[in-house]
Amino acid sequence: MFETTIAGSLPKPAWLAETHKLWPRWKLEGDALAEAKGDATILWIKQQEDAGIDMVTDGEQSRQHFVHGFLERVEGIDFDLKVELGIRNNRYKAMVPTVVGPLRLKGRVHAAEARLARAHANGKLKFTLPGPMTIVDTIADNHYGDRTKLAMAFAEALNEEARALAADGVDMVQFDEPAFNVYMDDVKRWGIDALHRAAEGVTCRTGVHICYGYGIKANLDWKDSLGSEWRQYEEIFPALAQSRIDAVSVECIHSRVPVRLLELLAGKDVMLGVIDVASDKVETPEEVAGVIEAAMKHVPKERILPCTNCGMAPMDRGIALAKLEALGAGARLARERFG
Numbered sequence: 001m002f003e004t005t006i007a008g009s010l011p012k013p014a015w016l017a018e019t020h021k022l023w024p025r026w027k028l029e030g031d032a033l034a035e036a037k038g039d040a041t042i043l044w045i046k047q048q049e050d051a052g053i054d055m056v057t058d059g060e061q062s063r064q065h066f067v068h069g070f071l072e073r074v075e076g077i078d079f080d081l082k083v084e085l086g087i088r089n090n091r092y093k094a095m096v097p098t099v100v101g102p103l104r105l106k107g108r109v110h111a112a113e114a115r116l117a118r119a120h121a122n123g124k125l126k127f128t129l130p131g132p133m134t135i136v137d138t139i140a141d142n143h144y145g146d147r148t149k150l151a152m153a154f155a156e157a158l159n160e161e162a163r164a165l166a167a168d169g170v171d172m173v174q175f176d177e178p179a180f181n182v183y184m185d186d187v188k189r190w191g192i193d194a195l196h197r198a199a200e201g202v203t204c205r206t207g208v209h210i211c212y213g214y215g216i217k218a219n220l221d222w223k224d225s226l227g228s229e230w231r232q233y234e235e236i237f238p239a240l241a242q243s244r245i246d247a248v249s250v251e252c253i254h255s256r257v258p259v260r261l262l263e264l265l266a267g268k269d270v271m272l273g274v275i276d277v278a279s280d281k282v283e284t285p286e287e288v289a290g291v292i293e294a295a296m297k298h299v300p301k302e303r304i305l306p307c308t309n310c311g312m313a314p315m316d317r318g319i320a321l322a323k324l325e326a327l328g329a330g331a332r333l334a335r336e337r338f339g
């Protein structure tokens with residue numbers, strides 16, 4: 001009970017990449033870079049397991065950014081044709097590559113790190129991929145001319161990789177869809193269809209992560225503008241409850257999401273955000289157990305997986321580690337109390 005996991009990303013060590021950045025530059029090249037990515041992956045798996053995380057990830061140590069790491073292996077994208085785009089409904093600006101032709105996977109994207117992580121993780125392994133809607137929102141398009149068609153093309157590429165990850169022995173493939181909290185009507189119109197296409201025939205558990213973003217200033221300002229109750233989940237959870245996705249990762253601690261909205265996810269496993277990634281203050285086990293207790297009023301306890309609110313990529317490495325330990329300790333406390 002209360003199997004712990006994390007949303008996905010972890011900070012990269014200073015010897016691997018620039019720290020405290022969303023698009024950090026690598027510190028090495030070629031074979032040395034590949035080796036260092038592997039070293040960081042193994043290190044984080046060990047530290048997650050030591051902290052009591054039951055379903056670990058590779059910490060996304062091998063990708064520069066959670067969206068563009070996947071895109072690098074997709075044909076039909078011109079990385080030299082970078083344009084500045086206002087993403088997440090113009091919440092912040094990013095330099096993004098451009099789709100210039102039909103999309104097709106060049107081959108495996110994450111085979112090396114998934115197999116390495118599988119070989120070293122003693123327990124369960126989750127692997128994250130960007131969701132189709134979030135990719136569409138983080139790229140310029142000169143070819144498809146239609147967000148739905150573009151999303152379906154990405155979903156097919158994602159599906160190829162997701163099936164292969166399951167064959168590599170991954171226990172859960174999670175699609176990251178922060179855009180689901182921004183374009184709620186599109187989620188119902190085509191977002192979940194695209195997600196289904198990405199998850200079709202994947203033989204392990206599937207999940208989707210929907211959050212209010214990393215703790216960067218643009219996101220904090222946006223959250224401030226959302227009023228006293230954040231109701232975005234209310235619009236999309238009923239459709240997600242009807243979907244074929246097994247688990248939903250949600251933001252909870254320190255958010256203004258009314259916890260009762262979790263009832264709308266009936267039948268789904270809930271990866272419950274009990275660790276705030278937008279604050280450097282480390283949670284106490286007591287606080288973590290408190291969030292779990294509050295959620296238990298709305299979600300059957302056997303369906304709760306304590307998790308982080310979002311990825312930890314831009315955080316301080318030491319603080320991220322302390323937060324993993326708080327997550328593990330808080331879930332242990334909850335097991336003693338409510339198990």
Ligand code: ZN
Pocket residue numbers: 007178209210211212213214309310311
């Ligand atoms: Zn997130």
